[in-house]
Amino acid sequence: MLDTSSRVAFDEDHAMFRETVRKVFDRALLPNLDRFEVESSVDRPFWLACGEAGLLCPTVKEEYGGLGLDFGYNAVVDEELAYAGSSAGITLQSDIVAEYIERYGSKEQREKYLPRMVTGEVITAIAMTEPGAGSDLQGIRTTAKRDGNHYVINGSKTYITNGQLADLVIVVAKTEPDLGAKGTSLILVERGVEGFERGRNLDKIGQHSADTSELFFQDVRVPMTNCLGEENKGFIYLMSQLPQERLSIAIQAHAAAQRAFDEAVAFVKDRRAFGKTVFDFQNTKFTLADLKTQLQIGWAHLDWALQRHVQGKLTTAEASAAKLWHTEMQGRVIDAALQLHGGAGYMNEYMVARLWRDARVTRIFGGTSEIMKEVVSRSI
Amino acid sequence: MNFDLSDEQKMLAEQMRGLLGKRATPQRLRSLIDAGQEWDEPLWRELGELGFLGAAVPDVYGGLGLSELDLGVISEELGRVNAAVPFFSSVVLAADAIGLAGTQAQKARYLPGIASGETVATFAYAEGSAGWSDPAVHAVLEDGRLTGTKSPVADAGVAGLAVVLAKAGGRLALAVVELEQPGVLRTKLESFDQLRAHYSLRFENAAATPLEGAAAARVMPMLMDRAAVQAAFEGVGGAEACLHMARDYAAGRKIFGRSLDSYQAIKHKLADILVGVELARSSAYYAGWAAVTGAEDLPTSASAARLMAIDAFERAARENIQVHGGIGYTFDANCHFYYRRERTLALSLGGRERWADRLIAHMPGRQGQGNARGREAA
Secondary structure (H helix, E strand, O other), rough: OOOOOOOOOOOOHHHHHHHHHHHHHHHHHHHHHHHHHHHHHOOOOHHHHHHHHHOOOOHHHHHHHOOOOHHHHHHHHHHHHHHOOOOOHHHHHHHHHHHHHEEEEEEOHHHHHHHHHHHHOOEEEEEEEEEOOOOOHHHHOOOEEEEOOOOEEEEEEEEOOOOOOEEEEEEEEEHHHHHHHHHHHEEEEEOOOOEEEEEEEEEOOOOOOOOEEEEEEEEEEEHHEEEEOOOOOOHHHHHHHHHHHHHHHHHHHHHHHHHHHHHHHHHHHHHEEOOOHHHHHHHHHHHHHHHHHHHHHHHHHHHHHHHHHHOOOOOHHHHHHHHHHHHHHHHHHHHHHHHHHHHHHHOOOOHHHHHHHHHHHHOOOOOOOHHHHHHHOOOO | OOOOOOOHHHHHHHHHHHHHHHHHHHHHHHHHHOOOOOOOOOHHHHHHHOOOHHHHOOOHHHHOOOOOOHHHHHHHHHHHHOOOOOOHHHHHHHHHHHHHHHHHHHHHHHHHHHOOOOOEEEOOOOOOOOOOOOOHHOOHHHHOEEEOOOOOOEEOOOOOOEEEEEEOEEEEEEEEEEOOOOOOEEEEEEOOOOOEEEEEEEEEEEEEEEEOOOHHHHHHHHHHHHHHHHHHHHHHHHHHHHHHHHHHHHOEEEEOOOOOOHHHHHHHHHHHHHHHOOOOOOOHHHHHHHHOOOOOOOHHHHHHHHHHHHHHHHHHHHHHHHHHHHHHHOOOOHHHHHHHHHHHHHOOOOOOOHHHHHHHHHOOOOOOOOHHHOOOOO
């Protein structure tokens, strides 16, 4: 179990909420963990179980069916999910999409989607990345052209989390292609609209429980009321949501690293070599001491960042620094934890192997480490 | 291809090691520092008499006519003991500059003295933090007269002669300058390596002899590559000395009831240093071979050897102190000699960045791309 005894960002209500999260995961997630990996996706019953227990979108206001809590509750879910070793896409909905709908959506949009996002009946995705456009969103080629009272969307997206399950997708598209980034808008597209097709559930190194997909849009007509917020403001919306997205990734990275460390400790204290436990070797102890030090510092930093974010003070540069450091640390810690397992670490039946696979992408998605450095350097 | 040293080179190494093991001890280095000496003059004379200083100088100019690899063997042994002699300045840089850029008559005039050790020369290339790329050089050579300031210049306190990088008619030029003349002002710079003192040299209308055998702009990159190879050998020697010091100390020191070297953390540390030293040595050998044969890949192999040696020596010098613990931080232990020399060596000839740029600019496939080459210092 994730040890939270020395954390400072949480109060007793968070602790009670954490108990609930653990109970739900014990029942609905852990028994299905391997099946979700094999099926390359979690299933709808899991989403509904999370929704029923109040785990989804905890920040959504009560008038839209939510609990109206602070982001600390999202963080609790992020930590427990990552510590469980799952790559389920519920955090994308809670930490990212819900925020877009609630903050920029019209009253109709909020009433239509948020209550069912909270229950898990509606699963969402956000489609930014394209085959030719990653962090450089100016390179987006998907267009949404006006035609009477409608937009006609054409283009393709890739690496979209929740791509297979999603009932609602926020599509980042150019409404004024000549204006570059300033001509970008966020358009809501629902499952079943003609011309909207899902491509492959992509074969990835890790994160096998996440249905990461291609999406195709061919002459997809949606009413202009599907524009989220103001037209041509999409780029600004995307930029202002970055801190929360990056903090969310940092939190999950750190919790996953802690799990790998805990796995390694348990393994080396049990396994014997050359007449003593592996833990008895100085190299093992020093490696673990090094990892424990990094983890301790990391938790202190996360609590700081989390508290700042709840107060609305976390800057994009700070959140980017957090994502950079925690995901890089995750890579180091999990790799070392795997090494301590010896040959067993390379076997998929051990949790550390899955953590290692799943970790590789965190230095890439949500902006690569190199992009994080660019962002941080702009603040200097 | 045989990558090992020849029997003659192994003998040369043994001979050097035997001599330096007796003459260039840590006690000797301490007594030089205590006496305020900048070099070990008796050792220099002895090395000259035995022919080591002229090893790579052609025999027609009073040297032994051996190869750059032989010179590397000597550099490695000097690095191993941290010797207080201006070998790198005089033999590696100045003699090679004259050899590459001088006319036959100029070589005949200067090289025999350097080869015998009677003349100590140095090479004045940098101009402060601006460095020594073409736009950074402001010293002016006109009608056999030199005006300008070069700094830092190693060993300029004990040198009688300097090869100076300057501009003549707007182009890079090399000239030989006698340092004992009214137009030359030497100012010693405070630095942390007392046994390789650095100076600022101010020239005011000083008499200078332009080297006219080859264009300086063409000579400089090759000269620096060849010097980088020797610096790599020197670094390898120093790094290996640190490894052996750390090993010997750990073997003799008892802690918590057993010897320090029985701890896994120490063993792994020593193994890491050794890996670095071996990789750096192999790179230096290859670059030495490229210097001997004039191979096309001298720029890449010299840069690689330089980078590997900087890294290996840096790690070895630092970890040697760490293995020693508190005593390693004191003046009484000998770790600091290598720690200082490592920094001096790493920052001479342009630091890591300069050589990383050069390596990238000359990587196979990059040759046609003028931009990358244009960016690096000449």
